[in-house]
Amino acid sequence: MLKRIDTASMKAARGAAARARVFAFIRFSLVAWACIHFALVAVTGFTYVRSFAFGFAAVFALWLVLGAIFSDNEPIPIPDSYLWVALAMWAGWSAASYFWSVHPEYTKAEIGTEVGWGLTTAAIYYVAARSGVAFRSMVTTAVAVAAFLAVLAIDVVLTNAGADPEKMLVRTHGGVGAFSTYLVLVLPILPLLLAPRPMGYGTNRWSVPCLGIVFVLLLIAARVTENRMIWLAFAMGFIAFAVLASWRWRNRLVRAPWRWTSILLVLLVAVGTLFVDAAMQRAKTDNSQDKSVAQLIADDPRLVLWQHTFERIRERPWTGFGFGKSILRTELSGEMGDPMLAHAHNVFVSQWLQTGVIGVATLVALLAALAWRYATFMRGGDGMLAAIGLAGLVVLIAFVVKNLTDDFMMRPTSKEFWAINALLVGYGIRRAHAAA
Numbered sequence: 001m002l003k004r005i006d007t008a009s010m011k012a013a014r015g016a017a018a019r020a021r022v023f024a025f026i027r028f029s030l031v032a033w034a035c036i037h038f039a040l041v042a043v044t045g046f047t048y049v050r051s052f053a054f055g056f057a058a059v060f061a062l063w064l065v066l067g068a069i070f071s072d073n074e075p076i077p078i079p080d081s082y083l084w085v086a087l088a089m090w091a092g093w094s095a096a097s098y099f100w101s102v103h104p105e106y107t108k109a110e111i112g113t114e115v116g117w118g119l120t121t122a123a124i125y126y127v128a129a130r131s132g133v134a135f136r137s138m139v140t141t142a143v144a145v146a147a148f149l150a151v152l153a154i155d156v157v158l159t160n161a162g163a164d165p166e167k168m169l170v171r172t173h174g175g176v177g178a179f180s181t182y183l184v185l186v187l188p189i190l191p192l193l194l195a196p197r198p199m200g201y202g203t204n205r206w207s208v209p210c211l212g213i214v215f216v217l218l219l220i221a222a223r224v225t226e227n228r229m230i231w232l233a234f235a236m237g238f239i240a241f242a243v244l245a246s247w248r249w250r251n252r253l254v255r256a257p258w259r260w261t262s263i264l265l266v267l268l269v270a271v272g273t274l275f276v277d278a279a280m281q282r283a284k285t286d287n288s289q290d291k292s293v294a295q296l297i298a299d300d301p302r303l304v305l306w307q308h309t310f311e312r313i314r315e316r317p318w319t320g321f322g323f324g325k326s327i328l329r330t331e332l333s334g335e336m337g338d339p340m341l342a343h344a345h346n347v348f349v350s351q352w353l354q355t356g357v358i359g360v361a362t363l364v365a366l367l368a369a370l371a372w373r374y375a376t377f378m379r380g381g382d383g384m385l386a387a388i389g390l391a392g393l394v395v396l397i398a399f400v401v402k403n404l405t406d407d408f409m410m411r412p413t414s415k416e417f418w419a420i421n422a423l424l425v426g427y428g429i430r431r432a433h434a435a436a
Helices: 002-042 047-070 081-100 104-128 132-159 165-173 176-194 207-224 229-248 250-255 257-285 293-298 301-313 329-336 347-379 383-402 411-435
Strands: none
Touching (some): 002 047, 002 132, 081 347, 104 411, 132 165, 132 176, 132 411, 176 207, 176 229, 176 383, 176 411, 229 257, 229 383, 301 347, 347 383, 383 411
16 A cells, blocks of 8 residues: 555656656746847847747746646746736727727737737736746846847948938837837836846946947937937936935935936936937938927927817717727828828827827727836835836837837737836836735
């Protein structure tokens, strides 16, 4: 009898060990494919390979979820109820707009691309962010790809001096708007790589100068895009970072107030200078060099576009015309006489045009839920968890500011937005559970 029990125990132990090895391989594979997918989302092209990586990452993520439910894979924490409820409200209302869309087939395609694949992307990176090593790997991928694209952008724009940056950067960078938005998303998470291992690389003799070089490189790349809104996004991000950090680590601020203040002032002066310089350079590119920066802003065609957009919104204020950034492309571009002005050029106005007041409310609720989650991280006693919350809040603030004159809640930039936020929330929740 005892021999049978011992034999059964040995078989069970061998089975558990085999399953543990399988799940370890699946977790490693998920992180590897997630890194490959993120890199190929940021770099334009490689559609087939990117889809291949996305498919494998989705399969491995689903395998781990099923393993946690039906087998002995490690548990995957469920996000806070207000997070997934806000996400479900935004996704559900966007999908429901198909039934009253003025272009149902277009809305149907956009729902699949932006809502379906967007939520799948968020799920992949949430599941993948199970450990400090996995978190560091994916943040490193995001930063390394940004540095790579920055070098390419600087080279191609300087080599073709005088040419329109939009034309120069559309092939590998997705255009000036997409690339500058990617920089806005990546810059706030760059300091997380200075965290102690395994979350980061620590502050040693090579990590600090290397990340400092990357920081300067990203600023130079932002300048060569001639994008103006990126500097306002950076400025608000730096201010938010300083204010939130001084509140969270106020004891350090008391000990060295001038050090914190001087760094912020230097960054703001640099950003302001680069904003004016980029605006003047853009004026030369557009043959408007005789105008002042204030006049350039006053003559911005988006001001007229917003008037036309609000006239359209008044026709369907509650439900909108149907999900999809370019749902009224033909109408708006015809009225404005410019194919570049075919959408609302503001993330909230665009959402209002698409899905009405209720759609805007669900988007605001989603952003507020993410902000509350990050603020909760910051209030905790874990300094590394607070750093994750700080980075997440700055990402949200900078992304929203960047999209006040455009709408990049779509295509690659939306996937980058979902991936980075899922990564921060996923690892943060796991670290909070471990600390508790």
